[in-house]
């Protein structure tokens with residue numbers, strides 16, 4: 001598995017700003033509070049591409065329509081759990097109980113199995129299994145995220161137009177934006193303009 005911290009926030013058209021795949025999955029429905037959200041998981045192939053971009057595997061197995069539906073259900077469960085538990089700028093799509101049920105059901109599916117891969121002096125962990133198992137792996141990560149110590153660090157971006165959640169790993173625990181380059185810069189520009197207006 002590759003390390004997320006050395007990768008960029010945008011990969012293969014998907015956003016990875018949250019710090020781990022589980023909290024980044026909801027970002028695959030862009031502009032979710034707008035009248036016409038943009039679905040980035042439109043086809044089964046998109047699910048396969050996301051798994052590779054998320055760093056879970058270099059060669060994801062093929063995905064089918066069932067995997068697509070499962071990935072979307074998990075995504076909405078994670079988003080709803082984050083909104084219910086950690087606040088949010090918009091209403092969740094469903095109840096906390098139904099989100100919890102979906103998450104735990106997907107997490108109960110057989111997950112991808114790790115294998116040690118050695119090549120010369122380098123070592124890596126390779127995950128194996130059908131696409132359903134990769135989706136279950138993301139669900140299990142979400143279970144540990146919401147149920148473990150990291151749950152205290154889940155935050156939503158403070159941009160009023162952004163719904164992305166992230167895990168705040170800053171030392172001071174005061175991270176405000178999903179992306180310093182994205183929402184952080186936009187907010188600074190808006191603040192600068194507001195001050196200039198008020199100043200004269």
Ligand SMILES: [Zn+2]
Nearest residue numbers: 157162178183
């Ligand atoms: Zn943001």
